[in-house]
Amino acid sequence: MTIPFSYVVRNLATRKLTTALTAGGMALVVYVFATVLMLAAGLKQTLVSTGQDDNIVVIRRASQSEVQSGVDRTQAAIVESRPEIATGDDGQKLVSKEPDVLISLPKRDSGKPSNVIIRGVTPVGITLRPQVRIVEGRMFRPGMSEIIAGRAIASGFQGAGVGETIRFASRDWIVVGVFDAGRTGFDSEVWGDAEQMLQAFRRLAFSSVIFRLADPSRYDAVKADLESDPRLTLEAKRETQFYAEQSEALAKFISYLGTTISVIFSIGAIIGAMITMYASVASRTAEIGTLRALGFSRGAILAAFLIEALLLGFVGGVVGLLAASAMQAVSISTVNFQTFAELAFSFTLTPAIVVNSLLFALLMGFVGGFLPAARAARMKIVDALRAA
């Protein structure tokens, strides 16, 4: 025989302030837990979706980012001559040799400078990234000091909106367009004509060579060939993997820090639940005695109080998750340690985070409720009845 669920719900409903405070404490913990996981997930998703699976990025061996890398023209030409590279509709080889540099730009809101990636691209380079489309203004014209800015840069940095100018490398560059790259890393970049960039920055070497494979299954062979070629000091990676690796350090940092904080915080919330449940048991001693006298088993009493605690946790978890899901509208921008460049990403709620957060909330309720429930179940009928 089990104690009806409505009895449990009513117990919580009678003491509204206590229930609200306890569930509120848990909701805050769940909120912190969920937002941190959402942040790490958002970062990963942004960078993972930046790459295309059949695109290959070639950079100098052991350089961790495109900005650190250097690929001189001779080496770039050798890569370019690979027969595995796909050809586009107009018969042109789908390969793009790109210089990337970091420039420091002041942010719109704080005026504080941060590093922004400037990428020199070619028309082919743009075809290689089908997710990129111009949402305002127009594409830059080759041979001109014109640039287009990613959505996050245009809104976040001074001088990066359409019609404004940015000064770097002794030139004034006019921003002629804003592009949307579908919430990928490119949203945090500024693009211009590759040859213009090389001249302006007086560089002889490209930073990376990106090409599309005609047959994606040939990846391993191409990689092995390029890396064993004695004329080259390069390494090749799938674009997806290349960008995914760039999210690792920051995502790990965020989720480690966040999980540690959540676990410490949950101690506070569990104690809150324990206090509430102990009080709940203490104030109902006579009631528990009566229930036992009526024939409810120890197990049924234990279950009733555990369910009460789990319900507290569940309410806290749902409230915390609702608050956290509102954070999806927020986008944040910070410097990625690995590339030393600004990256905008948003809080992303995944089904796994929902499940984990609710489990976390239920766990807090269970841990907080177990000892009080056990005390209730262990009571002797006579003593409990006499307590009233």
Next chain:
Amino acid sequence: MFVPLLVVRNALRHKLRTTLTVVGIVVAITAFGLLRTIVDAWYAGANASSSARLVTRSSVSLVFSLPLTYAQKIRQIDGVQAVSWMNWFGGVYITERNFFPQFAVDPATFLDLYPEFVLAPDERKAFLTDRQGAVVGRKLADQYGWKVGDTIPLRGTIYPGTWTFNLSGIYDGIDKSTDQSQMFFHWDLLNERVKKIYPRRADQTGIFVVRLKDPQRAAEVSSAIDATFKNSLAETLSETEKAFQLSFVAMTETILLAIQAVSFVVIVIIMAVMANTMAMTARERGAEYATLKALGFSNAFVAGLIFAESMAIAIAGGVIGIALTFPLAAAFADAMGSLFPIFFVSEETVLMQVAAAVIVGLVAAWLPAWRTSRLRIIDGLRAIG
């Protein structure tokens, strides 16, 4: 004597509940202190910087270098006492996980400009004479078990290849705010190798460090330096060392703000727990408080009793929490290694912890105290647990 005794007796009536609440406060205050200390550690570089030093870098961004010939020109500018230069090396020791900063420096001028790095005279001499020599901080040496005379191999990421250095000395910091987890080696060694592999990148340096004759003239001298190189191929940006360090902090400001926000969330959580405890306590003792009032004690006295009990619990938790912060911070710093080179609990953090405990105590007592003082004696006497 009677009132404090009553407060203590009241607080200890539900030993388990009071203990749990105190533990909760201890956890919250400790977590709060640790999070504040993490934020402080972020600013440590900026706080340790000297006001007598300027940093000159390329105006485009830090990844662009400046020609070494600038050193001569900077030295001639009025107000400049000494000039040194350095490059970020970005090498990897065995695996990427072992991160620590490495700089190629001009040893003689560097040691002169940075008196906070203290080297024994013989180690200093060894470093100056050995081109492959390097010095590391005490903390870094302890972390990897390096001893003077060891060979340290690094894999270059910006400067390709494997580089080996002889450990000539281990420096100590002049005080606890000095970063003891860095490595310095000869800039000439780097430049020679760069000359061979990338002739175009030779004789270039990342930043210049300038010591001022008079720290008051920082703004004037930095604009004089920048004016000298205006409209050249490599324009410069000079700022005080502090501003330079703060620009790094600003880049990760979002994360910092999040940690700060979260450190306050923990206080709010514990406030909810504590308020709950006090609400339950006051509710259970409704009849008692009504009796006190019936005996002629004022509303303020009864409210004061609740406040005193709440404060007693909060302060007890606060004191234990603050005491625990110190060993925990030390353990955390050890676990983190060189990620947070400077990590200690500041006085300000302790003061904020005290303030947090007091606020929690006050806020938690406010609602129950208000309710109890408003309680009509007759309702109080009628009420049951």
